[in-house]
Amino acid sequence: MKINTISTKPIAGQKPGTSGLRKKTPVFMGHHYLENFVQAIFDVVGTVDGQGAGKTFVLGGDGRYFNAQAAQVILRMAAANGARRVIVGQGAILSTPAASHLIRLIKTDGGIIMSASHNPGGPTEDFGVKFNMANGGPAPEAVTEAMYKRTTEIAEYKIVEAQDVDLGRIGRHDLGGMIVDVVDPVSDYAAQMETLFDFPAIRAMFQGGFRMRMDSMCAVTGPYAIEIIENRLGAAKGTCVNAVPLPDFGGMHPDPNPTWAKALMDEMFGPDAPDFGAASDGDGDRNMVVGAGAYVSPSDSLAVLAANAHLAPGYAGGLLGVARSMPTSAAVDRVAAALGIASYETPTGWKFFGNLLDAGKVTLCGEESFGTGSDHVREKDGLWAVLLWLNILAVRKQSVSAILAEHWVKFGRNYYSRHDFEAIEASKADAMIAALRARLGGLPGTEVEGMQMTYADDFAYTDPLDGSVSKAQGVRVMFAGGSRFVMRLSGTGTEGATLRLYVERYVAGPEGLDHDPQEALAPIIRVAHELAGIEGFTGRKGPDVVT
Ligand code: VG1
Ligand code: CO
DSSP: OOEEEEOOOOTTTTOOOBBBBEEEEHHHSSSSSHHHHHHHHHHHHBBTTTSSSSSSEEEEEOOOHHHHHHHHHHHHHHHTTTTTTTEEEEEEEEEHHHHHHHHHHOSOOOOOEEOOOOOOOSSSSSEEEEEETTTTSOOHHHHHHHHHHHHHOOOEEEEEEOOOOOOOEEEEETTTTTTEEETTHHHHHHHHHHHOHHHHHHHHHTTTTTEEEEEESSTTHHHHHIIIIIIIOOOTTTTTTTTTTOOTGOOOOOOOOOOTTTHHHHTSSSTTTEEEEEEEEETSBBBEEEEEEEOOOOOHHHHHHHHGGGGGGGGGOOSSSSEEETTSOOHHHHHHHHHHHHEEEEEGGGGHHHHHHHSSSOOOOTTTTTTTEEETTTSSHHHHHHHHHHHHHHHOOHHHHHHHHHHHHHHOOEEEEEEEEEEEEEEHHHHHHHHHHHGGOOTTEETTTTTTEEEEEEEEETTTTOOOEEEOOEEEEEETTTEEEEEEOOOEEEEEEEEEEEEEEEEOOOOSSSSSSHHHHHHHHHHHHHTHHHHHHHHOOOOEEOO
16 A cells, blocks of 8 residues: 655644543645644654554544534554554444553553543544553653644644545554454443443442433433443433534533533522433543532532542552642542541643553542543543442432431532633633733732731642652632632633632531632632632623633
C-alpha cells in the first residue's frame, strides 16, 4: 500500500487544554488541522518500539459529528506511521472510561479518544482529540506540552492511500498491513462493572419496584446504559432515555448538570419522581445523580461514595486513599479523616490523578465538575458512579435524601457551588485574574463582610511521585472556619474565556444543615465579586450557569 508523505505547515494554537485539544468542528475539519495534531501525537509517543516493532493503540470517540470521518484519517495515519494494530470500538464509538479500560485490558501502548466531552457537537459546535497513555489515563502535562511544541515545528505527515475500513463490522480488518480490530464497545466494560458491583443485589432492588431514570443526553453512554441497567440489571424498559448517540446530541448540551439536564431535574422534583435519577455527558466520564426531590452535588457525591464504597464488592477491602481537585469541596477530606486514610488535593483535570492511582496511593478520585472515578480505570467514569450509587442504595435500603441527611449529620456539610461566566473576552478575563493575583499577598489578616481572610494564593502543585510542578492552577482565598472561594479560567472552552468561580462554606451541624446552598453561600459570593471586580472587568453581573 502506498504511504504518502504530505508537506504541511504549523497551524497556530494547537495547544491541548485541561483535557486534550478542543476546537470548533470546522476548525478541526480545516486543511491539515486534524492531520497535523495526530502526527504530532505520533511523533511524541512513537508508533514503533525500541526493537522496531509497531505499537498497538485503542481508538474511539463519543459519536459526535466528524467522529467517523476523523477515525478513518487517524487509522490511515497510524498505518502509515508503522503502528502494528489498532483496536476500534464498533462505529468508532467508545466512551472515555471504556477506552481507558480497553487500553489497560489489552495492554496497548495508549489510545486516541475523539471527543469534546460535555461541549455540544455538530457541524458548527465542538470537536476534540486527546491521547491516553499506556496506563489508560490522559497524557500528563509534559507529554501534551511536547505535542504542542511538535505542532509548532511540523513539516510533514504520513498517511496511507486506502479505502475506509468498515468500522460497522466487528472483527479483524487489514489496513495497509496494519491490523484493525473492530470490537463491541460495551461488552468488556460491562463485564468489568459486574466484577465491581453486586449485580444480584441491584437486580433484586429493581425487582422490588425501585424506579430509575437514566438520561444519556443522546451521547455515548446510551448503549452502555441499556445493556447494563436494563438488560443486565433488569430495570424496566424505558428506564434509559435519550439512549441513542446522535452526531449533534439531538441539539442538547450533553453536560449533566441541573441547567442542561433540566428534563431529568423536572422529573426528579415532580409529583411522580422515580427513586433515583442520573445523567452522563458527551463522552461518558461525567455523572449527575439525583434522588426523588434531592439533588446531590458532585462534591457531596464523592464524599458519600467514599464513605460507603466498602458496601460494593470491588471496594469491600476499603480505600487506600482519596483525591480531589483543588476546587472540589473538602467534604471528602472529612470522610478520609474519619476513615484514617490519606486525602490528596490536585489541580483540575483527571491527568493529575494518574500517578496517585498508579502508585496505589488512592482508590477514589473526584472533581466538582460531575466527575468521579476509581482505580478500575484511569479516567472519571459516569456509569461507574451511577452503579456505585445503585449498589449503596441496594444495600442501605434508604432514599438518596436520607443518605445525604445522615451524611451531613455525621460529617457536617460543605455548602458548595460553582458559577460559570461564559464566553468572556479573553483579554478581560486575563486582566481580572492578573489584578486579583497581584493583590493576594495583602489579603490574609484582613476582613470583609465580617469574614476574616486567613490565606490566599495561586494554587501550585508538586506531584508527590514524579516531582513535576504545575503552577497557576487557580486563585484561592480562604476564610476562618473553612469557607473559601476559588477562581480560575477554563481550559476546555472553545469560545473566548470561561471564568469559573467556586464557593464553599462549612457548617459543622447539627443546626443549619438544610439551607439552600445559594443562600448559604451568598456572603462569600458577594465578597468574591467585590474582591475580583468581576463586573468592572468583564461587564458581567451574574453567572451563565450555576451548579
Ligand atoms: C472542566 C472541569 C474539569 C474537568 C474537565 C474535563 O475543565 O472543570 O474538572 O476535568 O472539564 O472534563 P475546565 O478547564 O473547563 O474547568 V471532561 O468531561 O471535558 O473530560
Ligand atoms: Co466528559
